[in-house]
Amino acid sequence: MTRPSGCPFDPPTELARLRESQPIVRMRYPDGHLGWLATGHSAVRAVLADTRFSSRYETMHYPFPDGPTGELPPAPLGDLTGIDAPEHTRYRRLLTGKFTVRRMRALTARVEQIVAEHLDAMERRGPVVDLVEAYAQPIPALMICELLGVPTDDREVFQRHTTTLTNQLSTDDERIAAIGAFHEILHALVLAKRAEPTDDLLSDLTHGSDLNDDELAGIGSFLLGAGLDTTANMLALGTFALLSNPEQLAALRADPGLTDQAVEELMRYLTIAHTGVRSALEDVEIAGQSIKAGETVTLSLQAANRDPQRFPEPDVLDVRRKATGQVGFGHGVHQCLGQQLARVEMRVAFPALLDRFPTLRLAVPPAEIPLRTHSNIYGVHRLPVTWDEE
Template sequence: MPHESATPLSTTGFQDDTPVAGAEPIRLPVERSSGCPFDPPAEMARLRAEQPLARLSFPDGHVGWLATSHSLARAVFSDARFSSRYEYLHLPFETGYSGELPVAPVGDMTGMDAPEHTRYRRLLAGKFTVRRMAFLGERIERITAEHLDGMERQGPTVDLVKAFAQPIPALTICELLGVPYDEHDFFQESTATVMSHGSTQEELAVALTAMHEYLRQLVLAKRAAPTDDLLSDLTRSDLTDEELTGLAVFLLGAGLDTTANMISFGTFALLSNPSQFAALRADPGIADQAVEELMRYLTIAQLGARSALEDVELAGQVVRAGETVIVSTEAANRDPERYPDPDVLDLRRKATGHLGFGHGIHQCLGQQLARVEMRAAFPALVSRFPTLRLAVPADEVPLRTGMNIFGVHRLPVTWGPERR
């Protein structure tokens, strides 16, 4: 969440909360089916079939929209008439933040529009290419193998989040950026505070200030004595110290949290679908398809938000300037118009066009790195531990509700012969 001083939305000329005549606003559906943490709320499916663009009532009194179909999600994400700037947005859930949202901190690309966003994106695009990420593959495979060895020594019961899912992306992003890995616990705890909907303004400020100060000192050190890493590369650009520090906070937070949750939550899904676990173990060659299908099926970044900069006609409705459109990416990725049997996890499915990494100019910058990490992690895990299973009942696995990125807090797993 951003934390700088807010620019009140009412001063932008975009505020218009007049609801469409005859349309009764709904609240954001959040109730999931009992015992199934992987499926979106059932109400999302009903809306997608009957009212894919529905009026949505927000906790702050704003009335905007909820888009649930795949085609509408792509349309909103790719239309420059919809803004990502935080100060224009309303959020569909209660948060620990009061008042209008502030502008994005320097370096936070998620809260920017073109041309500011374009400048940052161009600087970074060449750093996260498919080819460059592939070069990291061998190192990531070694990191994966080392942590599987560690699990074996520690086992036969471990928390997969701490033992496996977090260290792989943490080591990788720290090495890529040139951040000492010894500090990853501090950054992960700070990132969790920033990602939580329930964090207070004071908690957010403390977490972000600590991250900024640490990385500001590191940026100054890289300028004085560059090393072979991405931050040192960027010291040769026209970025100021403030910009480079903010960008480092943004990249490190994203690199630590998202892929770690995909590895742990993806493992939970595989253990809950034994035929798919067996399919991946029998044929590691389907790893590429498996990663894309898990991204589609799980959609850990469940919601996107955009605000209309002008009146926009969408699905036969007029979205007025200033109205926020919430995009349910999890509902869009389960759209039967796009994917047959969308509620089935099928690792052999060609899940092209999924929105697990977003779409449009804000599509995930580090998606190729995430793919390399997951392609290494999932096949290696199921191969090393063919008897892997949950160590607690599935409904006792603690879910990351109330956070920007969905997943699990812990995933207790075990292996070996089952005890009778």
């Protein structure tokens, strides 16, 4: 994904031009397929909500250059992103109750503890630190590992494989190897939970569902990969965005009551999960365009979240904005399962960081921040920050 020069937070300007002319347009895919690109907010939400579009990978054409070629393989067992009903419905029903707003808010005290521990470590270490390594990655990693019952000692291994899976330049063999490594570790863990259950989600699923060991390992791999990468990039990129917008940073510091709105606005403004893909199972009309069965539709979530028809002055970060309807977590039956956990983590981590370090700032010029420009999840590789020591 190529961002316009000068601003690492804005989508490519070409997307805005396309959206202004037509919210869904024809698109030639790298393999020659003539499909569609949806950029308008209403068009993107319409596709995401319509069950006449499939999420199965094997029905799609890959939209990014230099990626997998030929027919895509089916989703690995347990991957909820790449399957349809009734299989998706079965898995989702088992998991939805584990990620309710009430249950995730009950974890707030533990999130606060983990956040405080990492802030203490940063303070002891002193400036300069890489916020990705010291704060953004370990907090959601510890939370998802604890929630699932996965040993945190394996966190770096999981993080490496997750990066491989989200990198658009990874080869098919590299992706298969990463999936296999995830599955092998989780399969061994499932067997351990069957023999000796503990107080965690994976044990609950192992003993409270009819899922077999392969399905459990697959679901565990899927949840772990999603929990490791997405919130980590939101915490790092979100901090980068706030430090780059001092007026918004000051507003959030002055009124912590804006935190919930700020989290939704950062999700809208940054849209780290920037692209979705669907394929039509039958002929469908969207925004006046006739999409034929078998045609692939690429959904620019980032363009949808910057649509001025839905969000006035969309290119402005405004922590006071009520960003209701933002599609940073997706929409429809495939909307992010762990969104409430991610919200809790961000609602705790952002204000705690800003409160602990009132003089927090970038330690290098913004142009020197290395961006993740070839990943399905946008973010930064590193974020060097500093502050004034008392």
